[in-house]
Amino acid sequence: MAQPESSRIGIIGGGIVGLSTARALADRGHRVVLVEKEDGWARHQTGHNSGVIHSGLYYRPGSLKARFATEAAQTLPELCAELGVTARRTGKLVVATRPDELPRMRALAERGRANGVPVREITPGEAREREPHLVCVGALLVDSTGVADFAGLARAFAAELTARGATLRLGETVTGLLETDRGVMLQTTRGEIAVDHVINCSGLYSDRLLPDDERRRLRIVPFRGEYWTLRRPELVNGLVYPVPDPDLPFLGIHLTRGFDGHVHVGPNAVLALAREGYRRRDLAPRELADTLRFPGFWRLARRHLRYGIAETTRSLVPPAFLAGVRRMLPEVAPGDLVRSPAGVRAQLVLRDGTPSDDFVIISRPRITHVVNAPSPAATASVQIGRHLAGLVAGRA
Template sequence: MRRIAVVGAGIIGLAVAARLAARGDDVVVLEKEQGIARHQTGRNSGVIHSGLYYAPGSLKARLGTAGAASMTRFAQERGIDVRTTGKLVVATDASELPALAELERRGTANGVPLRRVAATELSRIEPHVRGVGALHVASTGIVDYPAVCRALADDVAQHGGEVRCGVRVVGARPSSGGGMAIDVESAGTGNNRAEEIVVDALVACAGLYADRFAETCGLAPDVRIVPFRGEYFDLVGDAAHVVTNPVYPVPDPRFPFLGVHLTPTLHGSVHAGPNAVLALAREGYRWRDVVPGDVFDSLSWPGLWALGAHHVVPGAREVVRSLSRRAFVRSLQRLAPMIERQHLVPAPSGVRAQALERDGRLVDDFRILTGPRQVHVLNAPSPAATASLEIARTVVQRLDEA
């Protein structure tokens, strides 16, 4: 039996821990927050993605497509609220039809069940949605991801593992015995209590802090995590049931963001968003959340300046949409013209941990970094929640190799 520490109690960390514990490893999950799934996992739109968007052969394509099935199955087996709704990706004008055709090609190559929908059928499926054509993707669904995390944490405990919240990892290094020595601080009623945990191996699923933690462990990641905030609204009044399926625009192929979309929730409302603006803190859920060290980290990375130089107009458009409710409404009206400003009520924002290359390229695939006795999930934005059970399988395989 090996003693293994997993840093981070989001859905990927918990999926890895549950898999390790189920095979007999002695697992401890270390989470700085006072509860699980407090950041990316607990602040997304709850969509089970299909694997439609991703380059054939990529980890996102393979693990995302498989994850749509495994996540749905896991939720059903554990009695977690999950619904396979299907999804529409809508071309709002003829200029978007070539990009829609490319999505159809990718989805078919990835084994995603889909079909082309003409404008007349689109109107029958979603009467309030307007477009010149669409793709219907059968395997998309919605699920309660925090409930999935609770089930995974239960699995860890049932197999003898431990999930420790309120524990901040401040350092990690090779131990004299050949394993890893992890320095932690546990928040108590008084001063923080420091201790050292010695383990045989380490898995880091640190999300927004993935690059920093990898450096703490002696590795040299070649990317920087740059936080992008996504702002959401709930639709109320006449627009509360504007769609019955998730409805997405055709995304800009230059970016790994899917655009402002409409998602029915498990509670009977409709979620609208997100946009994508540079956050001024790694946990910057509002414009007023500013951490100077995080801002310096972003601005000192040459890749951010290269990204901005090449995409000034799209970036400015996202900022305007963040600052102007009217601009956000106009984005939604391209899909559903009936939506008006009074239909929007602010909902909790999320922050996406996006890895950025030094030359300004946004990392468009999952990236996993290995070192002696350690594995780091370095880039795992959407569809990571969908693919979490499959990512865990891959991480455990790489840990065994490391």
């Protein structure tokens, strides 16, 4: 028998995924209580991302990422317009800078077509018509990509929820979950909250509330994505990405003209020494020890040692980072780049060292854990929220 529509659902996490999930549950008539440890919305992954509306190009056909991002790219700009949030479709280029990248570029185009993404190969000359300062030997044009103010969208969701009578509790941390005969008790820094079902959307901390048997086989490993701002934004008109390494969850150094007109360059990806390690000096010894004790981290590190060394070098040696940028944009000079605020990606790593390449949801009778929702989760937040609401509706 399905849950009654008046079920009381607790949501942990006030990023865009948690707020979108609350919105989808409210649409189904559920009573929602959302708990967020910060004193405002979208303070972590949502508020530190590149602002790109992803097309679904990169993701394994049939995966949640592919399905949700492809749909979202078509619908998100209109939703933002309805809510008064800045967004626009800009299209993007994925460029090969060496002939040996062309086969991977074409394989990526085939993957995109399998996902229903509007993608076509264009000539270097056509690419330069869009980006006159770009150098490449081939390019893909993806028209459905765009940019959006995701933090603004999260705040708009919160305002909607408040107007609809949802309970939104800021500045309160969930410290534990206790299942009872009647439901679940959220144990927080302010007391206890009784609910029928819990959805854990706590991002960087999503694995902390897992049962011990689950936590032994997976762990969130935080990677800091370091960005620079381009002092000469006129060098970039839109979005320019390199051909990515298919074995890694990162897309490489790209050029992003955001919704605010600034051009960001990056990110490179290095291990963060804290789950909220936005600066190099940010260190949380217990969190770092938790990462280092996990066998999957060392297996991942050994498997991608060369990549890790290269990323760390680009982080510590600005000329090395600049050299990577100049592969696409040779006119960039050392003085053109200024360090920008970084983001931290909550990357799920399995015990065998494999980084998860899809959204991962662990669903139990009374508790649902969203344990891997990095990019393109902001893009796909509405689709993720609806999916989670559907899972809850199907519980006995």
